[in-house]
Amino acid sequence: MTAMxxxxxxxxxxxLWLTVLLVLGFELLWIVAILTVSLSRETxxxxxxxxxxxxxxxxxxxxxxxxxxxxxxxxxxxxxxxAMLPVLFAANQSRGSLFxxxxxxxxxxxxxxxxxxxxxxxxxAGGQGVPADPGLMIAWLLGLVLANLGIVAIQLLLALLxxxxxxxxxxxxxxxxxxxxxxxxxxxIAAFIPWQYPGLVTPVRMEQTGGTITGFPLVDHLGVLIxxxxxxxxxxxxxxxxxxxxxxxx
Amino acid sequence: MSALGIERQKSKRAWILLVVAVLLVGLxxxxxxxxxxxxADIFEAQGLTWIAVWxxxxxLWAILFFPFLITVRAAxxxxxxxxxxxxxxxxxxxxxxxxxxxxIVLLAGFVLLCQAMFVAAVLVVSLALGFDLTxxxxxxxxxxxxxxxxxxxxxxxxxxLVGILxxxxxxxxxxxxxxxxxxxxxxxxxxxxxxxxPYAQIGVGMRVRALDWxxxxxxxxxxxxxxxxxxxxxxxxRLVLRRREH
Amino acid sequence: MKxxxxxxxxxxxxxxxxxxxxxxxxxxxxxxxVGSLIESPSFYGHLTGRENLDIVRxxxxxxxxxxxxxxxxxxxxxxxxxxxxxYSLGMKQxxxxxxxxLGSPELLILDEPTNGLDPAGIHExxxxxxxxxxTHGLTVIVSSHLLSEIEQMADTIGIxxxxxxxxxxxLSGLEDAGRLVLTxxxxxxxxAMLRAQGWQIEQxxxxxVTLPVYEDKHIPQLVSSMVNxxxxxxxxxxxxxxxxxxxxxxxxxxxxxxxxx
Numbered sequence: 001m002t003a004m005x006x007x008x009x010x011x012x013x014x015x016l017w018l019t020v021l022l023v024l025g026f027e028l029l030w031i032v033a034i035l036t037v038s039l040s041r042e043t044x045x046x047x048x049x050x051x052x053x054x055x056x057x058x059x060x061x062x063x064x065x066x067x068x069x070x071x072x073x074x075x076x077x078x079x080x081x082x083a084m085l086p087v088l089f090a091a092n093q094s095r096g097s098l099f100x101x102x103x104x105x106x107x108x109x110x111x112x113x114x115x116x117x118x119x120x121x122x123x124x125a126g127g128q129g130v131p132a133d134p135g136l137m138i139a140w141l142l143g144l145v146l147a148n149l150g151i152v153a154i155q156l157l158l159a160l161l162x163x164x165x166x167x168x169x170x171x172x173x174x175x176x177x178x179x180x181x182x183x184x185x186x187x188x189i190a191a192f193i194p195w196q197y198p199g200l201v202t203p204v205r206m207e208q209t210g211g212t213i214t215g216f217p218l219v220d221h222l223g224v225l226i227x228x229x230x231x232x233x234x235x236x237x238x239x240x241x242x243x244x245x246x247x248x249x250x
Numbered sequence: 251m252s253a254l255g256i257e258r259q260k261s262k263r264a265w266i267l268l269v270v271a272v273l274l275v276g277l278x279x280x281x282x283x284x285x286x287x288x289x290a291d292i293f294e295a296q297g298l299t300w301i302a303v304w305x306x307x308x309x310l311w312a313i314l315f316f317p318f319l320i321t322v323r324a325a326x327x328x329x330x331x332x333x334x335x336x337x338x339x340x341x342x343x344x345x346x347x348x349x350x351x352x353x354i355v356l357l358a359g360f361v362l363l364c365q366a367m368f369v370a371a372v373l374v375v376s377l378a379l380g381f382d383l384t385x386x387x388x389x390x391x392x393x394x395x396x397x398x399x400x401x402x403x404x405x406x407x408x409x410x411l412v413g414i415l416x417x418x419x420x421x422x423x424x425x426x427x428x429x430x431x432x433x434x435x436x437x438x439x440x441x442x443x444x445x446x447x448p449y450a451q452i453g454v455g456m457r458v459r460a461l462d463w464x465x466x467x468x469x470x471x472x473x474x475x476x477x478x479x480x481x482x483x484x485x486x487x488r489l490v491l492r493r494r495e496h
Numbered sequence: 497m498k499x500x501x502x503x504x505x506x507x508x509x510x511x512x513x514x515x516x517x518x519x520x521x522x523x524x525x526x527x528x529x530v531g532s533l534i535e536s537p538s539f540y541g542h543l544t545g546r547e548n549l550d551i552v553r554x555x556x557x558x559x560x561x562x563x564x565x566x567x568x569x570x571x572x573x574x575x576x577x578x579x580x581x582x583y584s585l586g587m588k589q590x591x592x593x594x595x596x597x598l599g600s601p602e603l604l605i606l607d608e609p610t611n612g613l614d615p616a617g618i619h620e621x622x623x624x625x626x627x628x629x630x631t632h633g634l635t636v637i638v639s640s641h642l643l644s645e646i647e648q649m650a651d652t653i654g655i656x657x658x659x660x661x662x663x664x665x666x667l668s669g670l671e672d673a674g675r676l677v678l679t680x681x682x683x684x685x686x687x688a689m690l691r692a693q694g695w696q697i698e699q700x701x702x703x704x705v706t707l708p709v710y711e712d713k714h715i716p717q718l719v720s721s722m723v724n725x726x727x728x729x730x731x732x733x734x735x736x737x738x739x740x741x742x743x744x745x746x747x748x749x750x751x752x753x754x755x756x757x
Contacts, residue, residue, distance in 0.1 A: 019421045026428045033439045066427055073420035081333075164263075165419045166326055170270055173427065177314050178277070256554050262542055330540060339538035339595075342501045344527035345555045492520070496503040 003093070003101045011105075016074055023070060024113050027063040028120050031056045035121070039128045045215045049133035050204040052125035053140055054216035060117055061199030064144070065176025067113055068151045072106050073168055076159030085160075096245040103156055103237065110148040114141065136203055143201025143226045149233030150194040157240040161247070194236065197229045253352030260330060261356070267323055271364050274315045279371040282307025283379060299381040304372055304391065305461050311368055312398060312453035313433055320406050321426030323360050327353045328413030328422070338496035346491050353410060354484060361402040369395035394457045397464075397472065401451030404476045405430070407483035408448055414487055445471075448479050497605050497639060501532055514603065528556060531601035531634075533609060537592025541581030545572055545591050548580050549598065556599035566594040569624065585612035593621065597632075604628065604636045610645065622649055643739050657747045670743075674736035676707040681728030689725055690718075709734055 038055050045051055079085050088098060118141045126132060151172070158168040175195030190196035204216035219225070282303040286293060293302045331337045331349075340346040369391050376383055409426050416422050433450035436443050437459075444450045453459065455472060464472065498504040499511050502523050511518040513526045539548045549563045567573045570590040575583065580591060589612050596604055609625065610618040625636055626649055640646050646653060647667065654664040663670065680686045680703055687700045690707075695718065699706040710718065715732070722729055737745070 019418070019424055022421075023424055023428055026432060030431075030435045033435055037438055062431065066424065070420045070424045074418060077418065077420060166267070166322055169420060169423050170267075170322060173318060173423070174270070174274065177310075177318065180310055180314060252554060256551055259547070259551055259554075260540060260543065330542075334541065335536070335538045336540065338503060338534065340555075341503055342527070342530075342532050342534060343552075343555055344502075344523050348555075495505060496498065 003097050004104060007101045007105050010078060014074070014078065016071070016109075019070060019074060020067070020109060020113065023063060023067045024116065027059060027067075027117060030059050030063075031117065031120060032124050034059060035124045036128065039125070039130070042213070045213045047128070047130050048216065049122075049125055049130055049136050050216040050218070052121055052128075052130055053136065053202065054204045054206055056117070056121045057140075057199065057202040057204075060144070061179050061196070061202070062176060064110070064114070064148065064198040065151055065172055065195045068106065068110050068148055069155050069169060069172025069176070071109050072102075072152060072155040072159050072172075073165045075102050075106055076156065076168070077165050079160070080163045080165075094245070095247065096241050099156065099160065099241045099244045102160075103152060103240070106152045106156060107149060110152060111145050114144045114148060118144070139203050139222060139226070140201070143203065143222075143229065144198055146226060146230040146233050147197035147201050150197060150229065150236040153233065153236035153240040154194055157244055160244055191228060194232060197232075201226055201229055253348045254355045255352075256349065257327070257352040257356040261327070264323070264326070264360075267319065267326075268363070271319050272367060274319065275311070275364070275367045275371050278307045278311040278315060279303070279368070279375050281310070282372070283375045286379065299379075300372065300376040300383060300387055300391070301461050303375060303379070304394075304456075305458055307372060308368075308398075308456050308458035309453070312401075312456050312458050313450075314430060316364060316368070316398075316402060316452055317405050317426060317430035317449060318423075319364055320357070320361060320402055321409050321423050321430070324357055324406055324409035325413050325419050325422040325426070327357065328410065329419045332417050335496070337491075337494070341491075341494070341496055347488055350410075350414075350487060350491055354407065357406045357410060358403055361406055362399050365395050365399040365402060390463065393463075394455065397455030397457075397469070398452050399455070400473065400476050401453070401455040404448050404451050404479045404483075407480040407487075411483045411487040411490070414490055446475065451476055451479075497532070497534060497607055497637070500605060500637075501527065501530065501534070503534070528599065529602045530605060531596035531599065531603070532605040532607075533589075533592040533596045534605070534607045537588045537595075539580040539588065539591055539595075542579065544577050544579055545583065545587075545594075546576040548591065549576075549594055552595045552598050558599040562598050562600075566597045569597060570594045571620065586614060586617050589613060590617075590621075593624075600632070602634050604634055606636060606638045608640055609638060610640070610642075618645075625649055643743055647739055655743060655746060657750050660750065662746050662750050670739060672737040672742060674709050674734045676709050677731070677733055677735050678705045678707070678722075678729065679703050679731035679733075680705060680722070681730070686722060686725070686727045689727070690721070693721060703730070 034055055035052055039047060039052070042051070079088070085098075089095065118137060122132065122137055155168055155172045158171060159165065162168060172195065175193060178193065179190070179196045179199050190200045201222075203219055203222050205219050207214045207217060282305075285306040286302045289302075293299070331340065337346060340349050372391060373383075373388070405426070408429075409422070412425050413422050416425065429449045433444070433447055433453065436447045436450055444454060451472075455476075457464065499506050500513055500518070502511075502518060502520075513522075514529060516522045516526060518526065540551070543551070546563060546567070549566060553560070553562050564573070567576050570593050572587065572590050572594060575587055580588070583591060589609070593606070593609060596606065606625070610621050613621060622645065625638060628634055628636055638646070638649060650667060652665065653667055653670070655662045675698065678686070683700050683703050683705050687697050687705045690705070691697050696708055697705060698708060719729065719732060
């Protein structure tokens, strides 16, 4: 698809990879730190992959929206800075096509980052003697990939509509940071905030008694949550494309 | 100071960020109050009142939300000059260093304002929850708030420098955010480094973990350390601006 | 031009501005006396034209009246309330010039000032620039690649090619004295005859005989001697090289010199 090729070639010398490396690298460092420290100190709860996922998910739920927001902002700012949107549209690129190709690039980057994070969790946990649990990992990975889609769609729409990137960055980051309150936001509320989806699709939840962690049992209705997330993500993508395509002015 | 006045004139829509700040303060303090009410019996038993709210609300405020606000404000201040080659124009007037000074002062005002809002919110909520606040309690809130603001100035100075070096708004914010969240990691992995890690200083100053008055040596160490960090950041910023070719 | 404003450091050599060697310290004294517009105009898009100018005024410490005066000078008074990011290219250019004028500078450095303007605008700005030394008592340095423009504006010009100053002096110094060119029926025969009579022949080519430009009083004699000899005369004219040709020749010559070196 030439539109994709064009989008990728626009990234030359932009050092987007550096920004991604900064955020992703930091997340990986943090996950490694938290997993090694918590697993080595943990005496009560069983060392399952669910435990690892539960711990790592607290980190990922905060960073994933940040990464998606920042990447999308960079992609949109590129066009705003050069005042290229009117030029592209005059050159007969359809607005829908622009939205979808940028979406595809951002989604690819997010998905790749997610895969790296999940792989890292598996590796580090395995290194600490945690037995492998491919089914759980795949469920988590699937959920996370779908969860990203909605975030990328909404953020892209905001980033392309508003030239002031401060707007999209504030929305995306605050939306993600809100989840840091009280560890997990209850699913009923999180279902309405797409930026909370990476946390929502965590296949396990923390069980505590009197302040100590006792385990990370599976969440009920995980399939429903993932489906919800996927549907909302798809809806956001469609809506985002439609809204952007119908804007009359640049 | 006219440079400050000029910077204020340029910041037309900064009020939007202040509204966001109010919301975030509200969110954090609400969370703190909710946490208190959820564990009211435990706290009552320990005789903790406003401190519980301060600790819970202040933790995320100091580590995430306050640095986020500072980062966005600093990034906006530098971004407007990167656009349209305004740094070059300012340099052609020989005004670039003066303008930098204006931005620092404006940012300092923003930091103080946000922190003041936080302290005020905790005060209000404490009164609403019916706490008995002694003058020493209020003094604690004000002092710790002020100390936290000093830490905020450190973050501000560093982020302003980052903004001069990095053109992209998003990357700027990403750096500030990652560095702020990194303070959580520092606390986890190397708690001793917390005293020197710049982005952790707000939390240290606000005593969100210690929840007690700092000793005199601690305070002096804190103030000197932060002042040093601020001076270094400002110095490097000036150096970069002066040497930069357009 | 960037070096004159301290925006770029010279790789070698020194810069002197307004009688002082240019340095970080002297910049503080010198730059307030200089107004400039380098490359594309800079402005804050989210502010109006007037607000932009007011900021520059405050930085330079100019009086409040300076803004209206500057707007008036560049004819932007009507559009002063519009956001700068909505300005057309020409209006942005005018805004940049207005900014340069604030603070009563002694020296104005303008980089392609008529860039993006329509013919009426070009004329206006050109007339403005020409009038500035008279009305504001300042000196203007203009850079342009449009020789026709420079011809109409400047008294003293410099030609820089590949980092070297090829010519610096008055415009008239570049004017070609020209050659007297006779287009004749039989150039060879006529040239031989004229040479024998003592006229200086520079070149004979085809039907053209080229001589240096003699004073007017000699021309009738030249023409009558040819007529008396029965030479068919088609044209008697003075041909001058245009400024463009002079410029191209200068730069080409410099290039060959460089290649040879």
